[in-house]
Amino acid sequence: MIEVSRVTHVYGEGATARTVLRDVSVTMSEHRVGIVGANGSGKSTFARLLNGLVVPTEGTVLVDGLDTRTEGRQVRRRVGFCFTNPDAQIVMPTVQEDVAFGLRRRGLSREEVRSRVAEVLERFGLASHADHPAHLLSGGQKQLLALASVLVTEPSHIVLDEPTTLLDLRNARLVADHLGRLAQQVVLVTHHLELLEGFDRVLVFDEARLVHDGPPDEAVAAYRRSMA
Amino acid sequence: MSLGLYRPGRSLLHRAPAWSKLLLLLAAGASSFLLDRPWQVASALAAVVLGYAVAGVPPGVMLRQARPLVWILAAVAFFHVLASGWERAFVVVGVLLALVLLAALVTLTTRTADLLDVLVAWMRPLRVVGVDPERVGLLLALAIRSVPVVVGLGQEVRDAQRARGLGASPRAYAVPLVIRSLRHADELGEALAARGVDD
Ligand SMILES: Nc1ncnc2c1ncn2[C@@H]1O[C@H](COP(=O)(O)OP(=O)(O)O)[C@@H](O)[C@H]1O
Ligand SMILES: [Mg+2]
Numbered sequence: 001m002i003e004v005s006r007v008t009h010v011y012g013e014g015a016t017a018r019t020v021l022r023d024v025s026v027t028m029s030e031h032r033v034g035i036v037g038a039n040g041s042g043k044s045t046f047a048r049l050l051n052g053l054v055v056p057t058e059g060t061v062l063v064d065g066l067d068t069r070t071e072g073r074q075v076r077r078r079v080g081f082c083f084t085n086p087d088a089q090i091v092m093p094t095v096q097e098d099v100a101f102g103l104r105r106r107g108l109s110r111e112e113v114r115s116r117v118a119e120v121l122e123r124f125g126l127a128s129h130a131d132h133p134a135h136l137l138s139g140g141q142k143q144l145l146a147l148a149s150v151l152v153t154e155p156s157h158i159v160l161d162e163p164t165t166l167l168d169l170r171n172a173r174l175v176a177d178h179l180g181r182l183a184q185q186v187v188l189v190t191h192h193l194e195l196l197e198g199f200d201r202v203l204v205f206d207e208a209r210l211v212h213d214g215p216p217d218e219a220v221a222a223y224r225r226s227m228a
Numbered sequence: 229m230s231l232g233l234y235r236p237g238r239s240l241l242h243r244a245p246a247w248s249k250l251l252l253l254l255a256a257g258a259s260s261f262l263l264d265r266p267w268q269v270a271s272a273l274a275a276v277v278l279g280y281a282v283a284g285v286p287p288g289v290m291l292r293q294a295r296p297l298v299w300i301l302a303a304v305a306f307f308h309v310l311a312s313g314w315e316r317a318f319v320v321v322g323v324l325l326a327l328v329l330l331a332a333l334v335t336l337t338t339r340t341a342d343l344l345d346v347l348v349a350w351m352r353p354l355r356v357v358g359v360d361p362e363r364v365g366l367l368l369a370l371a372i373r374s375v376p377v378v379v380g381l382g383q384e385v386r387d388a389q390r391a392r393g394l395g396a397s398p399r400a401y402a403v404p405l406v407i408r409s410l411r412h413a414d415e416l417g418e419a420l421a422a423r424g425v426d427d
Contacts, residue, residue: 133233
């Protein structure tokens with residue numbers, strides 16, 4: 001469960017200060033939560049609050065009762081994060097090494113690391129690419145690798161900030177299919193509205209505020225109206 | 229592009245522990261100055277080529293390892309032929325070539341992570357002077373990973389310029405490339421934080 005209470009976030013100070021989230025409160029316990037909104041409405045900032053990458057200027061964010069302000073480390077172990085650009089989040093030279101990277105310093109034996117990495121690569125259809133340099137993968141495969149590298153650490157929540165924006169439709173679908181199968185709580189920021197079908201709840205952001213909160217069709221309709 | 233990157237395999241060299249290969253490389257480097265006869269150098273080169281055969285690396289890949297050095301080697305050879313004769317030139321160029329090929333052979337048959345683990349272990353004593361070996365290892369891995377990324381960014385900048393019909397001015401190339409690289413560094417930092425590197 002993720003509880004965001006009375007969060008306001010300001011970037012910069014003085015004359016350059018800019019409020020990007022204004023008094024946002026929401027409790028998310030659903031399995032699938034979507035987030036939509038115009039560019040610059042604060043979605044990415046909101047997503048980054050959920051794993052403590054951004055600590056709010058005011059208000060609190062609790063993940064399973066842990067405060068991101070004081071327990072960022074435990075929070076990040078529970079909340080996996082997937083970015084838009086897979087090239088930036090793949091940090092090791094080869095596929096297998098990148099997946100194994102997240103398991104460092106966890107006190108696992110080499111054997112355990114190997115079997116967990118193999119299992120996750122198999123699941124994401126990357127087993128035959130295990131020793132390939134990451135830069136030779138296609139865009140869709142890179143995003144699947146990024147997802148695999150996050151999931152191998154077995155987080156209980158996963159937050160994704162527009163993971164399909166740089167992908168073509170087929171690869172976007174592929175990534176979405178994998179998301180659909182996850183047992184974890186998923187919080188998905190996206191402009192691909194069709195991916196929200198079957199979601200339990202969708203939040204709509206506009207100009208730093210949470211302006212709508214409801215089932216997907218209703219929220220998507222509200223979003224389309226506000227954009228018109 | 230895939231210069232010196234690990235090629236999966238099951239050969240003797242692939243299975244040898246990373247530390248033994250690094251040690252061999254160090255020993256070869258340290259003793260290379262002992263070679264001063266053409267026949268010795270020829271044997272060293274032959275041994276390295278044999279190593280490639282044992283590892284099952286195709287000759288084309290082997291030649292590609294030496295390609296970035298061709299001009300430097302040619303210049304060195306030219307200088308030595310003029311200054312001290314072809315024998316000396318063969319020795320100097322041959323030793324350089326053998327060492328480069330040997331280093332490439334090590335990286336071709338060893339996973340980057342395994343090499344880094346060895347380096348990190350060897351750097352452990354440096355802890356007393358304040359070096360964090362894990363950090364240095366991570367830095368090296370990021371550097372290796374960033375080469376193809378930055379090459380890709382350069383490609384994007386060139387394509388964008390061509391699409392807008394701009395000529396090949398070095399400044400019009402360098403400025404956007406630097407900006408994109410900085411943005412990449414920013415995103416990479418964020419990704420590392422999300423993956424718990426600083427925790
Ligand atoms: N690190 C930052 N420093 C200053 N301003 C930022 C930073 N990150 C985002 N912003 C600004 O905050 C606003 C909201 O950004 P963001 O959360 O990325 O929105 P979205 O993801 O919905 O496009 C934008 O105007 C953006 O320029
Ligand atoms: Mg965004």
